[in-house]
Amino acid sequence: MENAVDTRTDGPENRQYLGLRDGISARISAGDLKPGDKLPSERQLQSEFGLARGTIREALFLLEAEGAIFRRDRSGWYVSPPPVVYDPTRWEGFMSYVEAQGRVPATHTIRTETLPADPLLSEVFSRPLGAPLHHIRRLRSVDGRAVLVEKLIVDAAITPDLLDFDLNTSLTAILKRKFGITVARNQISMQPCALTGNEAVDLKQKSGLPGLALQRVSYDGHGRVVEYDHEYWRHDAVQINVDLRVR
Amino acid sequence: MENAVDTRTDGPENRQYLGLRDGISARISAGDLKPGDKLPSERQLQSEFGLARGTIREALFLLEAEGAIFRRDRSGWYVSPPPVVYDPTRWEGFMSYVEAQGRVPATHTIRTETLPADPLLSEVFSRPLGAPLHHIRRLRSVDGRAVLVEKLIVDAAITPDLLDFDLNTSLTAILKRKFGITVARNQISMQPCALTGNEAVDLKQKSGLPGLALQRVSYDGHGRVVEYDHEYWRHDAVQINVDLRVR
C-alpha cells in the first residue's frame, strides 16, 4: 500500500541505470510486457539507449532484485509472474495450494536415500544415533519455472517403504493415505538468504540470487517429529501469510 | 544444517570472484575478521589479488547477498553481525526482544502525522472514510546499525494523544500502559523484496539491497484493529521463528 506518510522518491535521475529501470518498469506496468515475456537482449538495449552494457546490466540486476524480472541462464531476461502465497498454518502441501491459486505446480525428485541419523538428526527426531531416516531432495516448479529446492528428512521407522512411492506427487497425501500420518504443529524458521552452491545449480541460477530459506519441523498429534524440512525459495516466487494468536 | 543428501559444491573455481569470495569468507570463519571489522578497501584488494575492480566488487556483492558483509556508503565494507530473531507470535516489541538477545536496540522517529482515512485504511480499520489515523515512521537499529524502517498506522479514536508521547521507545508499552490496549491476534504477510526509494534512503543504503517486507495487522481482544504496520528489514538483519498449530 502507498500511504501519505512520506512521498519522497528516489529523486532526480542522475543515475542512468535508474532511468532505464523506470523505463522497463513502466513498460511492465503498462502491460506492454506481460509475465513470461522476454525482454530485448542486453546488446539491443545497449544500442537502443546508448549506454554501456555494464550500465544496462546494473538496471536489470535492480529489476531482478525487485522481483520484476528474472533470467534464464544464457537465454535472456523475462518478466516475472506474481508470487504464490504460502500459509504455514495450513497443512496442505505445495501441490494443492499452488493449484488453488490457479497455477500449475510440478515436483521433480532429484535424489532419495536412507541414511543413519547423525547426532543432530538423532536429536531432532528423538531417535537413537544411527536410526534410519529417509532423505529426499526435490525441485518444485510453478507454471514451468523452478521456484524452490527442498531437502526433506522423514523418520523411516514410521514410514518404512516411503521411498517406493512416487515422490513427484504430494508427500502430504502419501503420509496421510499410506501411513495415516497428519501434521498438528509446525515449527518454522525463515531467513532471507542468497541461493548458492547446490541450490543455485538445481534452480539453474547464478550463485547469489536472493532467496528465502525456510526450515520446518512438523509434529503429528502425539508430538512425534514427522518431517524435518529445508526449503530454498527464489525470492520473487513466494509470499508468506500467517494468521496467529499472540502469546 | 548440513546433511548427507548432497555434497556437490560450487565446483572448481573457474570464476575468479568465487575464489575471492571464498578467501574473504574463510578469513571471517577463521575469526581473522570479526563482526563489525572493516575489510580492506576495494583498491587494496585489487592490488593484493591482481584483479580488476569490477571483479573485486562482484565478490563483495556476493558476500553481501549471503549476509556475510555489509557496506556503509562511501565508508567501506564491514563484517556483518548475526541476525536478530523475531517471533511474531509473541507480543513483545522490538526493544524487548532485541535486548533479550543481548543486543542494543534503538528507535528513531522520522515523522508523525494524523491524517484522515483513505478508502483502503477505512476498510482495514473498519472506520468511516476520513476518520483520523496516526501515521508514524520510525527507523530501528541494533547495535548502532539501522536494520529496519517501519510505517505504523494507529486508530486515533482509541489512542487520541498518542503522538504526544515519546515514540522513540516501545509502542507496545505505550499502548498497554497509557491506553490499556493489548494485542491478541496478528495477521502477518511477508515477502522478500528489494529496498528502494525512501526505505533505502532512510537505511542509508544503495537502492536494490535485498530486504524483507513484513506487513502486520494487529487486533485486540475485541477484534478491533489496533495497528497496521509495514516493516522493511535489511535481509541480513533478521530471522523469523514461528511455532504454530496446523489447521
Next chain:
DNA sequence: GAGTGGTCTAGACCACGGG
C-alpha cells in the same frame, strides 16, 4: 583534502542454450 565506494565507458573472450 585524501580516501572511499558509486557510476560509467568500451572494449574482449568465454560458456552455454537452443535452433
Next chain:
DNA sequence: CCGTGGTCTAGACCACTCT
C-alpha cells in the same frame, strides 16, 4: 552454429565520508 548472458579488463570521473 549463432545469440545469449557471464566474466573480466583498465581505465575515468563523481559524490560522499571522514579527519
